[in-house]
Amino acid sequence: MKIKTLLCSALALAAGAVASAKSIELLNVSYDPTRELYQDYNAAFARYWKGRTGDDVVIKQSHGGSGKQARSVIDGLQADVVTLALAGDVDALAGIAKLIPVDWQKRLPNNSAPYTSTIVFLVRKGNPKGIKDWDDLVKSGVSVITPNPKTSGGARWNYLAAWGYALRKFNGDEAQVKQFIGALYQNVPVLDSGARGSTTTFVQRGIGDVFISWENEAFLALKEFGEGSFEIVVPSLSILAEPTVAWVDKVVKKKGTEIVARAYLEYLYSDEGQEIAGRNYYRPRSPQVAAKYAAQFSTVNLITIDEVFGGWAKAQKVHFADGGVFDQLYLKH
């Protein structure tokens, strides 16, 4: 009898060992300024997942210009999830490499954009060049910092926000709009490959009079380097920036991480996920959490990519494809 009990105990222990907690690793390939956001979020999700399943999940992060990051995933970087600056970059995973389905945006609420942001100006303390709106950025002698739209998602939002402003200013006269955008980029001395690089250029290297920046990145610069050094200027018109997220079907199926990868992105919409987004200066989607953080964001007159540019696919093709409008305007200078 004793032997039988011992045997049963041993078997139970063995079964327990087999069924014990798993250790799962995810790779989140993201764009430049989300480092701090996902450091906070990853810790929160790991706690949540441990509590829900007993499994340990470790999330590794990779950051860079959004377009560059999408290219890396297409080229084989084994991302379980992508959290990129714009839907156009995630679309590339569906179109070229067929890593995700074409209707990926329908899989999560808000077109798979769990938080939003916009584009603002960061200027030096006292605003020595008197920058107030987009018009001031094309003036002679004003040095503008913005990343390269060919590689950076944030830079594409910057470009399109400026284009939207000029379109309204010149009543849709495309020739004048192009002249405006050309003049703006003529004032750009350095094109970094990503938004974080441009932050370094403006904030740490002391180059330029104004930095066209993600709102969250501008707040972060104020937080990191003190409000005594910089000021945020909100232009009269900006754009609703919607960074989007997706799990990479081909990778998660191969790695067996589909459930946790999906849960990782879904949890961004939870109260805790939205709270973390707000804390990191992203605009939460949740009305309750957005209301809580409303005071930290200015009210901005926003255009959307769909209404002004006909969506990302069209904007990408017209403006940022090789030989597109940006190339024509920038290379001319």
Add this chain to the structure above:
Amino acid sequence: MRTFPTAIRAAFASAVLVTGFLPAMRAQSHDDDIQALREQIRQLDQKLRVLERKQEIKDEDAAAAAKATPKITINDKGFTLASADGANAIKLRGLVQLDSRLFFNDGGLVNNAFVIRRARIITEGTFAKNYSFQLVPEFGGSSVSLVDANLGVALDQALQFKFGRFKSPVGLELLQSDSWTFFNERSIVTNLVPNRDLGVQASGEVWGGTVNYAAGVFGGVADGASTTNADFDNEKDVVARVFAAPFRSAAGSPLQGLSLGVSGSLGREKTASGRTAGYKTDGQQTFFTYAATTIADGQSWRVSPQADYRYGPLGVLGEYVLSTVNVRPSATGAKAELQNRAWQLAVGYVLTGENSSYAGVVPKTTFDFANGTWGAFEIVGRYSNLRIDDAAFPLYASISTNADEATAFGLGLNWYLSKAVRFSFDYYRTRFGFAPGAPAVSTAPVLRQDEQAFITRFQVAF
């Protein structure tokens, strides 16, 4: 017309105005200058910062690109094309050996000759880090042949598998690269160990690299022979070798470079034709061969204790081989078990002070006549002996055309012009012994006198 007093008044007023406002105007101009200079400095500072930042971005891009760019390496170890992460690589190496052979006191019996001893293009590759291949065709000698063709799977440093055609792990000197043996020809001991064979082998390094082992199953080849890429019987040989460097981690100890090992093979042979093409002298002349009708039939085994010692410029290599084979004079003749034995002791000393090594000498300088650098020089000496079982005569081998013993010594000089280029100048003398009952004068002309050969080699190996 203006009156004089009016003119004076005007002049006076002007003077008062000028003297009163001039300092203020000067101060204003001075401030403007300073302001302009400050602006100029600010603009120059910005330009400088932009230039520095552009360079910084360029450097970052170059560093990132370097991480993703396939690497091309060209050095004295060959040409390598490798993926950025090193997991996939193709390596091209080569070996060319051009010999001159000069024989003394043989009455012109053996041709003095120039020989292309070896000419190999070695292609090696690694895929997904752990899978490899090696392909070695031979263009030297009298015909083109395939020397090595094998695939490898590396599970761990301690466990690697090799499949295909490669050196059977028995002879110490045979396992050393053709390029870096002390002498330009291996010793007569190599006659008794298997050369290239077809099979599968597990090998690895254990205990921190102090012990390496190899064990495998092979088709089985005769002494000194290589497989013809077809198994000549239904039997297989089991081959194993253990080689230990017990003091490897004892830095500075005179024993650090001591390695000891033993290897062996065990199998059964049943051949329809001759056991071996013959045993050769250092000068590559045949001094023993079984009769054409003799066949192997039964168990064969070899055992070979071996040692290698390196201490600075000094190198010593020694091995002993006992090879046992069961033979019949014909398919129905009486069976006998023959035991042939051989041993050698070889010593090298690098006169220019570089370290002696099983993998060759790396000269401190490359030979450059214009700059007065000469590379490395090494003197080498060797004594070796091979003895055929007397029972082989006369039933299994002709007593009148074979020697039953060869004793050889050699002296030589190696000149390492660079890591990849070597000249070697070797003198060999081989004395023959004969079985009881052999004729006073051998019927094989090459055995009637000691063999004296002077073999030089110009070699490029990378």
